[in-house]
Amino acid sequence: MNLLRAIPSVDYLINLPVMVALQEEYGHDWCLQVTRQVLEQVRNQAQNDETIPTDNEIVFQVESQLKAQSNTTLQPVINASGVILHTNLGRAPLCQSALEEVLRIGQAYSTLEYDLDKGQRGKRDIHAADLLVRLTGSEAALVVNNNAGGVMLVLAALANRKKVAISRSQLVEIGGGFRIPEVMRLSGAKLVEIGTTNRTHLNDYETAIQEGASLIMLAHQSNFKIVGFTASPSLSEITELAHRHEIPVIHDLGSGALIDPATFGLETELTVQEALLQGADVVCFSGDKLLGGPQAGLIVGKAKYIEKIRRHPFYRALRADKLCLAALSATLLEYLKGSAVKTVPVLAMLARQEADVKAQAEHWVKLLGTGHVIQGESAIGGGSLPGQTQPTWLLALRPKSARQFSRRLRQLDTPIITRIENDLILLDPRTVLPAQEAVLLENLHNALLEEQNEKRP
Numbered sequence: 001m002n003l004l005r006a007i008p009s010v011d012y013l014i015n016l017p018v019m020v021a022l023q024e025e026y027g028h029d030w031c032l033q034v035t036r037q038v039l040e041q042v043r044n045q046a047q048n049d050e051t052i053p054t055d056n057e058i059v060f061q062v063e064s065q066l067k068a069q070s071n072t073t074l075q076p077v078i079n080a081s082g083v084i085l086h087t088n089l090g091r092a093p094l095c096q097s098a099l100e101e102v103l104r105i106g107q108a109y110s111t112l113e114y115d116l117d118k119g120q121r122g123k124r125d126i127h128a129a130d131l132l133v134r135l136t137g138s139e140a141a142l143v144v145n146n147n148a149g150g151v152m153l154v155l156a157a158l159a160n161r162k163k164v165a166i167s168r169s170q171l172v173e174i175g176g177g178f179r180i181p182e183v184m185r186l187s188g189a190k191l192v193e194i195g196t197t198n199r200t201h202l203n204d205y206e207t208a209i210q211e212g213a214s215l216i217m218l219a220h221q222s223n224f225k226i227v228g229f230t231a232s233p234s235l236s237e238i239t240e241l242a243h244r245h246e247i248p249v250i251h252d253l254g255s256g257a258l259i260d261p262a263t264f265g266l267e268t269e270l271t272v273q274e275a276l277l278q279g280a281d282v283v284c285f286s287g288d289k290l291l292g293g294p295q296a297g298l299i300v301g302k303a304k305y306i307e308k309i310r311r312h313p314f315y316r317a318l319r320a321d322k323l324c325l326a327a328l329s330a331t332l333l334e335y336l337k338g339s340a341v342k343t344v345p346v347l348a349m350l351a352r353q354e355a356d357v358k359a360q361a362e363h364w365v366k367l368l369g370t371g372h373v374i375q376g377e378s379a380i381g382g383g384s385l386p387g388q389t390q391p392t393w394l395l396a397l398r399p400k401s402a403r404q405f406s407r408r409l410r411q412l413d414t415p416i417i418t419r420i421e422n423d424l425i426l427l428d429p430r431t432v433l434p435a436q437e438a439v440l441l442e443n444l445h446n447a448l449l450e451e452q453n454e455k456r457p
């Protein structure tokens with residue numbers, strides 16, 4: 001019991017100069033709370049083993065706990081995995097102008113819903129809309145929080161209590177529990193499944209319309225592919241048929257490229273502009289997939305439908321915030337100016353030449369003095385272009401234990417995310433942002449040294 005009396009008091013500790021400095025950084029209340037917790041642990045420990053740490057040791061514990069507690073859970077990482085649109089790693093990194101716009105709009109009041117001309121309330125939904133109209137050739141545009149919400153909103157506004165025809169080949173689950181048939185039912189639509197998994201014909205659509213379908217829904221297959229004995233009518237055939245019967249066609253393009261991936265040597269995809277040109281009445285797509293912007297759901301199409309969607313109460317619940325609208329506008333401007341392929345990180349990564357990536361991987365081997373360069377594949381990811389990859393070159397390291405080494409890399413201040421294959425740690429230069437390269441190499445170098453030192457008994 002005497003021992004417990006030797007434990008310093010909270011009052012004494014909190015007034016030590018080091019603790020005063022800690023209070024300046026973390027605030028009085030938080031310091032006090034953590035100090036009490038640490039002292040509680042000290043008391044328990046003393047009862048167990050009859051030892052008492054020094055004041056310095058206690059203060060050190062308080063400081064480490066404060067540091068640990070102030071680590072936010074959302075942290076930047078270095079993506080060396082070679083997956084360009086990695087949903088777990090936040091999909092698209094933003095371009096410089098988008099970051100600057102977020103700062104410009106976020107740090108001040110803004111005209112989010114204010115009309116400077118009239119000096120009164122304005123509309124949130126005008127932001128980014130003109131840019132989308134100009135870029136896609138649509139009549140009107142609307143931005144919501146994400147594409148899953150966008151699809152839900154469009155269906156709720158246009159398909160509630162209506163029969164909606166959709167091909168069985170497109171009743172997909174996107175990931176994260178987003179299933180097209182469930183979303184359709186939730187929005188109040190009556191699903192009319194047509195065709196088979198592998199083959200759907202124009203007359204399947206025609207039959208559905210004759211049986212009362214008043215809307216046609218198309219969905220990008222997103223993360224899977226049907227190959228072999230397949231058939232589906234072209235979009236223009238479907239829209240021609242639908243318009244003859246005066247019903248609209250909604251197309252959930254998913255990733256929604258504004259630039260055909262064929263430009264980057266990938267398989268060709270229907271772009272948003274082409275989908276509209278081929279007659280789709282409403283097209284939905286994501287802001288943070290192939291577009292390379294912030295998380296958003298972009299809805300473009302005929303003005304009369306967009307207006308109806310805007311008036312649905314879900315729009316209010318799904319509206320995009322000002323930081324999203326700021327980043328999106330800046331990203332879209334890059335497309336308008338024709339600079340996107342250089343400035344939007346996702347596009348710049350897709351556009352990188354194989355030889356360029358190889359030279360960078362070789363440079364890494366030279367700087368690190370270890371590892372070798374092997375051929376590999378970068379993945380597009382994000383459920384955008386299923387199974388599609390780009391040839392790349394990887395830095396391959398063979399540590400004692402690949403799993404332990406990748407864990408070590410994940411525990412760094414700026415964690416490095418890698419791939420493991422055949423006991424090799426693989427790093428793909430394609431997905432490493434130029435601004436992170438120096439940190440990557442320095443930390444990799446140190447981690448390799450540490451692991452070497454551990455090898456010696």
Ligand SMILES: *Cc1c(COP(=O)(O)O)cnc(C)c1O
Binds near residue numbers: 151297384
């Ligand atoms: C990704 C995707 C969605 C969901 O978009 P989010 O922006 O992730 O909400 C919906 N439909 C399709 C076809 C998709 O590929």
